[in-house]
Amino acid sequence: MAVHDGHRQRKKEQFRMHGLDAFADHEVLELLLYYAIPRRDTNPVAHRLMERFGSLDGVFSATVEELEEVEGMGKNAATLLALWMPLYRRVRTKPTAKEVILNSTEQAGRYFMDLFFGMRREELYEACLDAKGKLLACCRIAEGGVDAVNINTRRLVENALKCGASAVILAHNHPSGIALPSPDDNTTTLALWDALRAVGIPLIDHIIVADEDYVSLHDNGLLP
Numbered sequence: 001m002a003v004h005d006g007h008r009q010r011k012k013e014q015f016r017m018h019g020l021d022a023f024a025d026h027e028v029l030e031l032l033l034y035y036a037i038p039r040r041d042t043n044p045v046a047h048r049l050m051e052r053f054g055s056l057d058g059v060f061s062a063t064v065e066e067l068e069e070v071e072g073m074g075k076n077a078a079t080l081l082a083l084w085m086p087l088y089r090r091v092r093t094k095p096t097a098k099e100v101i102l103n104s105t106e107q108a109g110r111y112f113m114d115l116f117f118g119m120r121r122e123e124l125y126e127a128c129l130d131a132k133g134k135l136l137a138c139c140r141i142a143e144g145g146v147d148a149v150n151i152n153t154r155r156l157v158e159n160a161l162k163c164g165a166s167a168v169i170l171a172h173n174h175p176s177g178i179a180l181p182s183p184d185d186n187t188t189t190l191a192l193w194d195a196l197r198a199v200g201i202p203l204i205d206h207i208i209v210a211d212e213d214y215v216s217l218h219d220n221g222l223l224p
Contacts, residue, residue, distance in 0.1 A: 008034050025056045029081075036077035045072035049081075060084040061118045085118035092117070103133025108169055108207055109214040111135075116173040116209045124172040126156055128165035129204075136163045141170075151188065153195050160201045168196055171207040179210035181217055189217055 011031055014022055023031065029046035037045065048070050053059045059067075059081060067078035092114040102108045108127070115125060115138070124142040127135055139159050142151045160168050170192065172185075181189075185208065193203040205218040217223055 026050050028056060029059065032080065033077055036080045037072070037074070040072070042072075045070070045077075048072065057118070061120060063120075089115055089117055089119075100135040101133050102127060102129060102135055102169060105205065105207075105216045105219055107133075108171070108205060109209075109216065112171040112207045112209050113212065113214055115171070119173055120175050122173055122175060124151060124170065126159055127169040127171065128160055128163035129167045129169065130164075131166040133167075136165060151192070153192065156192060157195055157199055157201075160196060161199060165201055167202050167204045169205045169207065170203065171209065174208060174210040177210055179208050179213040179215045181206075181208055181215065181220070181222070186217070186222055189222060193223060 011027070012034075015031060020028060026043070026046040026049075029049055030042045033042035033045060049059050049067075050056075052070050053062055053066075062082070064075075064078045064082045067073050067081055068075065100111065102111055111127075112125070116123070122144050123140055125138055126141045127138045130136055137159070141156050141159070144150055156168075159165075170189070174180075185206075189203075189206045192206075196203045203223065205216055205223060208215045208217070
């Protein structure tokens with residue numbers, strides 16, 4: 001038996017018996033890293049990760065490249081930790097047998113806050129809805145730097161037509177800012193509203209998300 005096997009087994013049993021509530025943040029990382037670092041003590045690596053990124057949220061938001069810079073982290077370990085955020089977003093936002101209904105500002109806001117959780121780059125999504133507000137598809141339309149996205153208007157319209165959408169909601173994030181629309185946000189939204197109106201599909205809202213907050217451009221009075 002390796003020197004750390006007994007300790008690892010105790011930690012695994014601790015999780016099975018009591019869940020993560022019994023673990024400090026660095027111990028959560030220590031436990032996860034067992035499955036990517038099989039023969040070394042992962043406790044020092046977990047502490048280094050917390051020191052480098054400041055919190056669990058910081059660790060799981062880091063890129064693979066940033067994680068690999070931490071002493072003791074190889075490609076497998078970095079990939080494992082980097083999977084957490086996109087996996088969480090997929091579980092929380094992917095349509096399943098249970099219908100996703102986005103027929104109110106509150107429902108749309110919660111949905112897109114989950115979708116953008118932990119994202120560090122600005123991205124724009126298009127949610128295509130049926131006449132009752134049921135989500136038919138949610139597609140990423142554009143991605144860019146922190147301050148801008150490059151929008152393909154033709155793709156936006158084609159997605160809506162392909163889905164047979166009765167309405168569209170747009171959403172993008174402000175990773176390093178507040179959930180308030182810029183003048184460019186307003187101008188772009190009106191241009192996209194006009195492009196969708198030309199094919200008979202209403203753009204009913206544009207949600208802007210920042211951290212744990214969101215703003216609706218419909219509620220702000222920009223969209224009719």
